[in-house]
Amino acid sequence: MATTAGEALLAYLEQQLAELRQHAPGVLEKQPESVHQMRVAARRFRSLLASGRPLFDDGTVEPLRAELRWLSGLLGAARDPGVAHERLTTLLAEEPESLRGLSGPHSPAAHRIDEELDALANAGFEAVLEALGDERYAQLLADLERFLADPALSAKAAGAPGPAVGGLVAKDRRRLRRAVKVLPDAKRGHAARDAALHEVRKAAKRLRYSAELAAAVPGAGGAKRLAKSARKIQQVLGLHQDSVVARELLAELGGGALGRGESGFSYGRLHAKEEILAAASERAFFKIWKKFPAS
Secondary structure (H helix, E strand, C coil): CCCHHHHHHHHHHHHHHHHHHHHHHHCCCCHHHHHHHHHHHHHHHHHHHHHHHHHHHHCHHHHHHHHHHHHHHHHHHHHHHHHHHHHHHHHCCCHHHHHHHHHCCCCCCHHHHHHHHHHHHHHHHHHHHHHHHHHHHHHHHHHHHHHCCCECCHHHHHCCHHHHHHHHHHHHHHHHHHHHHHCCCCCHHHHHHHHHHHHHHHHHHHHHHHHHHHHCCCCCCHHHHHHHHHHHHHHHHHHHHHHHHHHHHHHHHHCCCHHCCCHHHHHHHHHHHHHHHHHHHHHHHHHHHCCCCCC
């Protein structure tokens, strides 16, 4: 059992590195779930480096975070088109019988969406496969191993795990509250509101990961409940962000429909549906936020 905050955090980070390695073979086989899990491990490692920054010497974690962001971005480019595809396919299947020829699952728009997202997914997977065989990825793994084996810990890392990790969680909680507090009014436009809600989601995710770390440390009371609440926010605003991404794609395809000799009808209907789903996700977030632990 860890006797210092530094030991507790390093042990948790070692688990994330093991996850990275574990899911790499599945990624090489183009398994979507392996891509997702490897991306989660990379994001969790990167997030905990940010939360745990006070436990390391200044400037130590930033190079690692930059490379983990690179890896997460590649994995996201392989996974996100599939998420959008599944989402839009479901909406197309729900179209009324009378409109199926125009905007249903076998409409010209459906075929266009299939082609576009399949191409994006294939390109994303090819980029990931190339990266995992590249020297940059091998260097990242080596750097992570070296960091964990010989960490540049600060004086704060020698503190007792419970209070020190609890302090990291408290800081992340304040970060989330600030992000919610500065949410712009809808009158400023959907783009600003969507971007701000995405920042709330990222803050909730960081809090979730640090709270999960705290839950494994004796003396950090209430961490499990906090992690669960942050996870709910992350999930519901994740659906909101999925809608933002889908609407951007639909706007792009719809905007070019006329030039391709196609109708933009389907894209407009799907865009309107996505707006409704996004609004529902936002309402769900505020419902959860009202019950968010005060302290």
